[in-house]
Amino acid sequence: MRQSEPLSDEDLRIIADQLGRAPRGLVAVAWRSPCGCPGVIATEPRLPGGSPFPTFYYLTDPRAVVGCSRLEADGVMASMTARLGQDEELAAAHRRAHESYLADRRAHGEVPELEGISAGGMPRRVKCLHALLAHALAAGPGVNPLGDETLELLGPFWDEPCPRHGAPAGEAAS
Numbered sequence: 001m002r003q004s005e006p007l008s009d010e011d012l013r014i015i016a017d018q019l020g021r022a023p024r025g026l027v028a029v030a031w032r033s034p035c036g037c038p039g040v041i042a043t044e045p046r047l048p049g050g051s052p053f054p055t056f057y058y059l060t061d062p063r064a065v066v067g068c069s070r071l072e073a074d075g076v077m078a079s080m081t082a083r084l085g086q087d088e089e090l091a092a093a094h095r096r097a098h099e100s101y102l103a104d105r106r107a108h109g110e111v112p113e114l115e116g117i118s119a120g121g122m123p124r125r126v127k128c129l130h131a132l133l134a135h136a137l138a139a140g141p142g143v144n145p146l147g148d149e150t151l152e153l154l155g156p157f158w159d160e161p162c163p164r165h166g167a168p169a170g171e172a173a174s
């Protein structure tokens, strides 16, 4: 994660709204949209209570969540997975993204049950664009190639009105 900012009470309220429940095992906001809202959260690999939690980077921005679901419904995951079988360079970069994901999570605790398990279908497949995009946003460009590609397909989702702040700054509300 590139940045790990202190969590405010407002962050916690927004995240609870986004998730529809109080967040558990929250480590940090791993990415914020330009309006300041949390968009990706990082979660302890072991939740309070003891359950292992593999999805270290979790996408919470509702605009991005909807966008990823739309891409998934359009069959993007199947074509990405097919390309992993044909493009050795892409497959290698996808495996490196997996290793990077594990290293980020390991920095917050060793959980033997999660050994070798990352998220989103890594290292060999694509099973969840939300997970890949969350990683790409948190890590920055060049770390998770298919997450970067998901972002490119979505475009600047943060330009859509934010549920918390309304239209982006500079645009008059209609």
Ligand SMILES: [Zn+2]
Binding pocket: 033, 035, 036, 037, 162, 163, 164, 165, 166
């Ligand atoms: Zn906002």
